[in-house]
Amino acid sequence: MTTATPTNTSMIPTSKRGPRLRLYRARAYRKPSVIVPAAILLFILLACFAGPTLFHLPKPSVGNLSDYLLPIGSPHHLLGTNTLGNDMLSQLLVGGQITIIVSVGAMALGLVFGTLIGMIAGYYERIVGAVLMRILDIIFAFPDIILAVAIAAYLGPSVINTIWAIGFFNIAGFGRIARAQTLRVVRMDFIVAGRSSGISGFSILWTHIWPNIAGRVFAYALIALSYAMMAEASLSFLGLGVPIPTPSWGNIIGSNQSYMSLAPLLIVMPAILLFATIASANLLADGLQEKRASTIE
Amino acid sequence: MAARNIGSVNSPHQSSGEPLLVVTNLVQEFSVPKRGSLRNATVSAVADVSFVVDRGETLAIVGETGSGKTSLARTLLGAPPPKKGGITIDGHDVTKRNRATRKAQSRLVQMIFQDPSSALDPTWSVQRIVSEPLQKLGLSRQERDDRVADTLRRVGLNPERHSRRRPSELSGGQQQRVAIARALVGRPALTVLDEPVTALDAATQSQVVELLAELKNEFGLTYLLIAHDLAVVQQLADRVATMYLGKICEEASVATLFSTPAHPYTAALLSAIPSFTPDERPRLRLLGEPPSPIDPPTGCRFRTRCAFAQEVCATVEPRLREVAPGQNVACHFPLGADGTPSTTVPAPESLGTVA
Amino acid sequence: MSESGAAMPERLVDVENLTVRVSGREGMPILDSVSITVEAGKMTALVGESGAGKSMTTKAILGILDDRLFDVSGRIEVCGEDVSAMKTKQRRQYISRVAALVFQNPTRALNPTMRIGPQIAEATRFAPDGPHLSDKAAHDRAIELMKQVGIAAPEERYFAFPHQMSGGMKQRAVIAIALSLNPKVLFCDEPTSSLDVTTQALIMDLLDELRARLGLGILFITHDLVLAASRADTVQVLHSGRVVEKMPVDDLFQRAAMPYTRDLIARVPGFGGDEPRPTMIPLEVASPAHACSYVGECAFRQGICGTQVPPLAEIEPGHLARCWFPVGHPPLDQSLATAHEGASIGR
Numbered sequence: 001m002t003t004a005t006p007t008n009t010s011m012i013p014t015s016k017r018g019p020r021l022r023l024y025r026a027r028a029y030r031k032p033s034v035i036v037p038a039a040i041l042l043f044i045l046l047a048c049f050a051g052p053t054l055f056h057l058p059k060p061s062v063g064n065l066s067d068y069l070l071p072i073g074s075p076h077h078l079l080g081t082n083t084l085g086n087d088m089l090s091q092l093l094v095g096g097q098i099t100i101i102v103s104v105g106a107m108a109l110g111l112v113f114g115t116l117i118g119m120i121a122g123y124y125e126r127i128v129g130a131v132l133m134r135i136l137d138i139i140f141a142f143p144d145i146i147l148a149v150a151i152a153a154y155l156g157p158s159v160i161n162t163i164w165a166i167g168f169f170n171i172a173g174f175g176r177i178a179r180a181q182t183l184r185v186v187r188m189d190f191i192v193a194g195r196s197s198g199i200s201g202f203s204i205l206w207t208h209i210w211p212n213i214a215g216r217v218f219a220y221a222l223i224a225l226s227y228a229m230m231a232e233a234s235l236s237f238l239g240l241g242v243p244i245p246t247p248s249w250g251n252i253i254g255s256n257q258s259y260m261s262l263a264p265l266l267i268v269m270p271a272i273l274l275f276a277t278i279a280s281a282n283l284l285a286d287g288l289q290e291k292r293a294s295t296i297e
Numbered sequence: 298m299a300a301r302n303i304g305s306v307n308s309p310h311q312s313s314g315e316p317l318l319v320v321t322n323l324v325q326e327f328s329v330p331k332r333g334s335l336r337n338a339t340v341s342a343v344a345d346v347s348f349v350v351d352r353g354e355t356l357a358i359v360g361e362t363g364s365g366k367t368s369l370a371r372t373l374l375g376a377p378p379p380k381k382g383g384i385t386i387d388g389h390d391v392t393k394r395n396r397a398t399r400k401a402q403s404r405l406v407q408m409i410f411q412d413p414s415s416a417l418d419p420t421w422s423v424q425r426i427v428s429e430p431l432q433k434l435g436l437s438r439q440e441r442d443d444r445v446a447d448t449l450r451r452v453g454l455n456p457e458r459h460s461r462r463r464p465s466e467l468s469g470g471q472q473q474r475v476a477i478a479r480a481l482v483g484r485p486a487l488t489v490l491d492e493p494v495t496a497l498d499a500a501t502q503s504q505v506v507e508l509l510a511e512l513k514n515e516f517g518l519t520y521l522l523i524a525h526d527l528a529v530v531q532q533l534a535d536r537v538a539t540m541y542l543g544k545i546c547e548e549a550s551v552a553t554l555f556s557t558p559a560h561p562y563t564a565a566l567l568s569a570i571p572s573f574t575p576d577e578r579p580r581l582r583l584l585g586e587p588p589s590p591i592d593p594p595t596g597c598r599f600r601t602r603c604a605f606a607q608e609v610c611a612t613v614e615p616r617l618r619e620v621a622p623g624q625n626v627a628c629h630f631p632l633g634a635d636g637t638p639s640t641t642v643p644a645p646e647s648l649g650t651v652a
Numbered sequence: 653m654s655e656s657g658a659a660m661p662e663r664l665v666d667v668e669n670l671t672v673r674v675s676g677r678e679g680m681p682i683l684d685s686v687s688i689t690v691e692a693g694k695m696t697a698l699v700g701e702s703g704a705g706k707s708m709t710t711k712a713i714l715g716i717l718d719d720r721l722f723d724v725s726g727r728i729e730v731c732g733e734d735v736s737a738m739k740t741k742q743r744r745q746y747i748s749r750v751a752a753l754v755f756q757n758p759t760r761a762l763n764p765t766m767r768i769g770p771q772i773a774e775a776t777r778f779a780p781d782g783p784h785l786s787d788k789a790a791h792d793r794a795i796e797l798m799k800q801v802g803i804a805a806p807e808e809r810y811f812a813f814p815h816q817m818s819g820g821m822k823q824r825a826v827i828a829i830a831l832s833l834n835p836k837v838l839f840c841d842e843p844t845s846s847l848d849v850t851t852q853a854l855i856m857d858l859l860d861e862l863r864a865r866l867g868l869g870i871l872f873i874t875h876d877l878v879l880a881a882s883r884a885d886t887v888q889v890l891h892s893g894r895v896v897e898k899m900p901v902d903d904l905f906q907r908a909a910m911p912y913t914r915d916l917i918a919r920v921p922g923f924g925g926d927e928p929r930p931t932m933i934p935l936e937v938a939s940p941a942h943a944c945s946y947v948g949e950c951a952f953r954q955g956i957c958g959t960q961v962p963p964l965a966e967i968e969p970g971h972l973a974r975c976w977f978p979v980g981h982p983p984l985d986q987s988l989a990t991a992h993e994g995a996s997i998g999r
Contacts, residue, residue, distance in 0.1 A: 189408075189416040190426075192376045193479065197403040197430040211420035361848040362819065498702050499875055503919050525848055528920075569853035571882035582857075583850050585804065586818055 033287035037280035044277055048096035057090040061245040072265065082252075082266055083259055092270060095247035099274075102162050102242065103228035109167030110228075111221055114174025119205050119213070121175065122182025133179065139172040148231055152240040162241045166231045170224055177220045181213035222285035226278040233274055249274045315388070316349035317519050318373075318487050323347070323382035325365070325372045325543075329591070338591045342368035344543040344598075345382075347617075350487070355513065355520040357534035357551075359527060359566065363587060365543035366523045370489045373521065374408050387486040403430040407480040411492035413472035416479075417464040423449070423475050424460035430483040448482045449475075452508060470501035474508070481512065490533075491523045506532055527570055531555065539563045542590055542598040545617060549624035559620050559631040561603045581636070597629070605630055605638045609648075618646040663729070664750075664837040664869035665690035665713065670726035672705075672712050672893075680941050682708055683893045685726070687964070689886075690837055690869040695859070697872045697884035697901075699916075705893040706873045710839045713871075714751065715743045731836050748778065752830035756842040758822035761829075762814040768825050769794050769810030775832035797828040802858055820851035827858065837869040838862075845876070856883050877916055881905060889913050892945035895964060898972040909967055909978035912946040944975070952977050956986055 029035075051057070058076075061084075072080045079088040121132040139147070148165045155161035185191065186209070194204050229249075235241030236250025237257075244251055249270040256266040323346045328337035342365040350356045358366045372379045375391060384391050386405045391398055398405075407430065410416035417426055427445045436444070446456040452474040454460075464472050473493070480488055493509065494502040506529055513520060513533075524530050530537055531551060538548040539562060547560035558564040565581045584602045588594055597615050600606040609629055617627040629647045633639030665688060672683040683705050690696045700706050711717050712724050715735060728736040731750040735743050755761045763771055772794040776782055785793070791810075798806035801824040814822055823843060830838060840859065844852035860883065862868050874880050880887050881904045889897040889910065897910040908914050932951055937943045937958040944950070944957045956976055964974045967981045977983045 188418075189410040189412065190418045192371065192374060193408065193410070193416060194429060195376055196374045196407060197483070198399045198401070198433040199429065200399075208418055208421075212418070361850055499919065500701060527849070566850060569850040571849075571853070571856075571876070571879040583854070586821065 029288075031287070034284065037283035037287060040276060040280040041284065044096065044273065044280075045100065048093050048100060051093045052090060055089075057093065058087045060086055060090040060094045060247050062086070079269065080265070082256060083263070088266070088269065091247045091252055092249075092273060095249050095252050095270065096273060096277075098159065098242055098246060098248040099229060099232055099250065100277075102159060102166070102232045102248065103225055105163040106166035106170055106228040106232070107221055107225045109163065110170025110174045110224055111217070113167075114171040115178040115213075115217055117171065118175040118178025118180075119182045119209060122179040123186060123201065123205055123209065125183075125186075129179075132175075136172045136175040139169060140176070142169070144169040144227075145231060145234055148235060149238065149240060152235050157240055157243040159242055159246065162232060162235055165235065165241075166228050169231075170228060173224060173227075174217065174220065178213060178217055181216050182209055185209050185212045219285050219289055222281045222288075226281040229274065229278055229281075317352045317354075317387055318350040318521065319383070319385040320349070320373075321347050321383040321385075323369070323372065323384065324380045325368050325377075326380050327368075340590045341543050341593060342590065343372060343379075344593075346540075346543070346545055347382075348538060348545065348548065350519060350521060352519055353517045354536065355522055355534045357522040357524055357530040357537045358540055359524055359530055359537060360540035361525065361566075361587065363542070363590060364540040365590070366540050367491055368543075369540070370408065370491045370521065370523045373487075373489055374406055375402070400433050403433060403483040404485055406487045406489060407483065407485040408489040408491060409473075409476055409480045409493045412496045413469065413476045414464065414496075416476045417472060419464055422461050422463060423454075423467070424456075426464070426475060427460075427478045427482050430479065430485075434483060444482055445478075448478045451512070452478045452481075454478070468501075469497050470505065473497060473501075473505055477505075477508065477512070481516070481518070484516070487519050487521060489521045489523070492525070493522075494529060495524075495526065502529075509533060527555075527567070539566060542588070542593050544598055545627065546599065547624070547626045547628075548617070549621075553621070553624050557621075557624075557632075557634050559624060559626040559633075560599075560628050561605055561632060562599050564632055564636060565602075597627075609643050613643070613648050615643075615647040618644070662692040663689055664692055664731050665696075665871060666727075666729040667709075667713060668727045670709070670712055670724070670728060672708060672717070672725075673723045675721055675723050679939075681893060682722070683712065686890070686893070686895050687898075688713075688871070688888060688895075690871050691885075692836070692869050693863055693867045694885040695863060695870040695872050695883060696886045696888060697874060697880035698888050698890055699874060699877055699880050700890035701875055701916075704890040706875075706890055707841055708893075709890070710753065710841055710871065710873060714747055714753065714839065715740065749780070749833060750835055751837045751839060752833065752835040754823075754827055754830050754838060754840045754843045757846050758819060758826045759814065759846075761826045762822060764814055767811050767813055768817065769798070769806075769812075772797055772825065772828050772832060775829045779833050793832070794828075797831055798825075800831065800862075801825070801828045802854075803828070818851070819847050820854060823847065823851075823855055824858065827855075827862075831862070831866075835868070837871065839871045839873070841873045842875070843872075844879070845874070852879075859883070877904070877920055889916070894945050894961075894974060895972075896946065896974045898964070900970050903968075903971055907968075907971070907980065909971070909973040909981055910946075910975045911950045911952050911979060914979060915949070952979065960986075 066085065068081065068083060068085050072078070074080055076087075079092065081087055082091065117132050117136065121129040121136075123129075147169050151165040151168060152161060155164065191204060191208060194208055232241055232248065233250030233253065236248050237254035239251075239254060242248040242251055244255055252270040253267050256263070260267055323343055325343035327340045327342060329340055330337055344365075346369065348356065358369065360366045371377070373384060375394065378392055378394060382392075389398060389401065389405060391402070391405060424445060427448060428441050431441045431444060445460070449456045449460060454471065454474055459467070459471070464475065467475065473496075490509065494505050497505060509520070510533060512518060520533065522530065522533055534551050536548065536550050537554045539546045539554075539560065541562050547554065547558065547563045554563060555567065558567055561581065565583045568580045581604060584604065588598075588601055594601050594611070596612050597603070597606070597610040600610040603610070607630065613629070615627045615629045617625050620626050620631050627647070629643035630638035630640055667686065667688040669685040669687060670683055671681050671685055673681040686705070686709055688696065688698070688709065698706050698709065708717075713728055713730065717724060719740070724736070726736065727734060730747060733746065735746060738746060762768070769791070773790040776790050776793045776797070777785060795806045795810065798809060803809050803821060803824050809817070809821075814825070817825070838859075844855050847855065856879070859870060859872075863870060872880065872884055881901055884901050887899055887901050887904050888895050889912065891912050897908065897913045899908070904913075905917060908917060933953065935947065935953055935955070935958045937947055942959060942961060944953070944962055947953050947957045950957065954977060960976075962974050962976045962984060964972050965984055966972050967978050975984070976986065
């Protein structure tokens with residue numbers, strides 16, 4: 001050690017700064033705008049996936065026609081039954097499972113492929129980037145739900161095909177976000193520094209760029225999730241999504257629409273669940289963004 | 298060239314008599330969208346620049362914003378590679394991008410950037426940042442960690458205390474120290490310093506300049522210093538080149554250039570430095586505004602702002618030529634010791650009539 | 653620099669004992685009895701490192717500090733009127749008529765979506781006769797201002813966007829906006845630190861010219877000691893919210909007396925700091941509020957430096973230093989300590 005330098009390090013009482021800063025980060029999540037929507041989402045998730053086995057609910061599609069349209073609060077049928085005598089609680093929870101699986105799957109599809117394409121397009125700006133972005137532009141140019149309808153109609157109704165149909169148009173959205181964020185990070189000097197140390201392009205994408213864009217991509221993922229849920233509901237409502245008898249929130253609404261005046265609750269209940277889930281996902285995304293903005297300050 | 302021995306980590310840099318860095322006729326251009334046109338315009342950032350830097354020497358390149366000095370620095374790093382011309386560092390042609398040069402690059406050239414907050418990945422720890430250039434050198438984990446700790450200590454940081462921090466948990470001066478450690482950990486043959494202290498406050502500036510000078514002496518480093526702060530240049534550099542609109546105007550030792558600048562641009566640059574003593578030389582002011590690098594003036598690029606420009610300056614581009622031992626100037630009418638043009642007739646060498 | 657009587661030039665800014673505290677917090681104030689004068693046609697440089705309180709001083713004088721967060725006390729006179737007594741709204745209106753502020757970063761000071769000419773023209777509308785100006789008159793006044801600040805070809809530049817102009821041109825445009833209300837005094841907060849040296853010299857030339865032609869007084873805030881020395885008439889050095897030295901510019905590099913100023917000078921390249929420094933004596937400082945602000949790093953400190961704030965005392969005519977042991981001068985009379993603590997004496 002030589003002159004001038006030791007004072008600098010000892011002048012600032014940095015020793016306590018690291019842990020405190022990290023603690024602060026954790027604390028920044030502890031606020032109503034994050035906790036409330038996260039709790040609602042968690043509750044819905046747990047109810048849908050653990051509920052049916054936990055409460056020994058009947059299978060959603062094995063109802064007895066003699067139990068036709070039982071009201072809420074009936075014995076063995078807490079939320080009543082539908083026109084086929086199927087238990088509504090079971091329909092809603094299992095339908096929730098399907099809806100969540102389909103929308104998470106579709107979102108994940110977009111996340112993985114879209115982010116990958118976007119990152120590559122942003123990193124290799126010139127020819128590869130231009131070609132990839134034009135392809136994404138073409139996907140983007142189609143009205144998304146019509147594209148999904150077309151794909152779903154072509155592939156035929158099934159759970160997997162619904163995931164593909166919705167996931168496909170999600171790719172463009174993730175691609176855009178990932179590319180914009182990559183372009184921001186690529187301009188930073190540490191990328192130049194990494195390249196000049198002989199680090200390969202793929203390695204830079206994975207170790208430098210991804211950690212720096214992950215936050216924004218995940219924030220978008222929550223929004224994409226709610227879009228996917230809406231798209232699933234729309235497709236299933238039209239009969240192009242999850243096929244009956246497998247329930248999903250969308251096809252519960254769709255199959256019961258003719259009984260709207262007779263038993264409005266059959267439509268209202270899945271609609272409320274759908275709304276609660278989508279709203280919570282959006283609010284959570286906003287809450288997390290808020291936190292991000294305040295830490296940057 | 299001897300591309301083989303660069304794989305072995307501990308081989309010392311060749312210590313032959315040839316210069317460490319040889320830049321020949323380097324050209325760097327960028328295309329930018331042109332207003333009211335579908336075609337792109339070309340910005341000539343570096344235009345036919347040649348120079349050499351000897352081992353253990355520091356060459357400073359000074360110039361205003363837009364003079365192309367940062368483009369030059371980045372081109373040396375291959376980000377992006379040059380449009381034309383040659384760059385040889387330690388005997389290796391670095392304009393050829395192949396596996397061998399890529400692998401050797403962290404031992405050939407590293408850069409210290411202006412803004413440490415952009416030069417350090419905010420999601421990485423100090424330890425990981427500093428060890429990055431060692432990744433391709435085939436060291437064991439233990440060797441790597443030791444090198445990182447040594448280097449951190451050498452730049453005045455405490456490995457135990459700082460190596461697990463993220464850049465945002467360090468002060469600006471400490472961040473720049475990390476950036477210095479990162480650049481030097483692989484013992485590069487050439488270190489490019491791009492405005493290394495501009496982003497720091499005054500007290501930290503002098504500490505970092507001092508550190509850079511110490512490291513240079515201790516390890517016999519070769520610096521290419523890009524700066525607009527002439528005070529920093531005076532402290533660190535052996536030779537200086539002034540750049541204007543992508544061309545080198547003048548190149549001389551620090552003492553010569555500061556005492557008897559021969560290019561009017563150099564003289565204007567020097568007389569613009571605030572000074573607390575009355576100048577003995579007449580103050581030279583730049584005329585007008587910097588021209589656009591998209592459409593540089595014909596002939597001498599500086600002529601539109603030069604107080605001594607004549608007709609020939611608009612038609613013939615002056616060549617870089619020696620006017621005094623070790624002092625090269627690209628001007629038809631170089632200034633004499635009194636600060637006025639010493640000749641009225643352009644010298645044949647500057648017109649390019651003599652081969 | 654005689655400070656007495658009727659022959660004195662017009663004082664445009666006269667600040668005395670300006671003290672700023674964070675509301676409800678005891679201990680060290682942010683600014684501690686700062687006194688500043690700016691005379692017509694002169695430039696006073698306020699020199700200090702970041703965090704010394706330079707910008708805070710301007711903000712306090714201009715009355716743009718949030719009074720819910722800060723307690724401001726002291727007498728602030730701008731162009732002959734005591735503004736500290738005025739109501740906020742009245743004060744801002746008055747200040748905007750007589751003073752203007754030039755910022756460090758011209759890019760941030762200009763609206764990027766608006767052409768430069770209309771921005772200047774808009775500024776002229778805040779003049780007393782501004783609201784009644786015709787579009788043509790505002791345009792002409794803007795062109796006139798652009799000429800005044802040395803923007804070449806103002807008729808063409810009128811329609812340029814800020815991003816189409818160089819940094820120097822943008823700063824000229826900012827100065828044109830500052831001049832639009834015919835101020836008597838300019839507050840320049842590091843106006844050239846984002847510019848190249850060559851451009852810096854041209855902007856400083858412009859400020860010199862405006863001073864000579866319009867009789868403007870300028871308070872020039874900078875961290876650059878040499879720049880201050882090359883252009884200003886009076887230099888005031890600020891450290892930790894206190895004015896520690898105040899002198900005519902010629903004294904700065906020759907006869908600075910406060911050790912802090914001398915250390916700043918030693919950091920200027922070419923002044924290498926060769927002079928031998930006495931070894932520091934160990935010293936306990938009980939409360940920073942009752943000690944010299946530089947006591948921690950001062951090579952010349954003695955016991956009293958840790959317990960009593962030295963007064964800003966006149967050690968030579970026109971040269972004031974806040975130091976018990978000014979370099980090259982006899983030590984201050986320590987009996988002044990209790991009588992005049994923190995206040996200006998010698999006048």
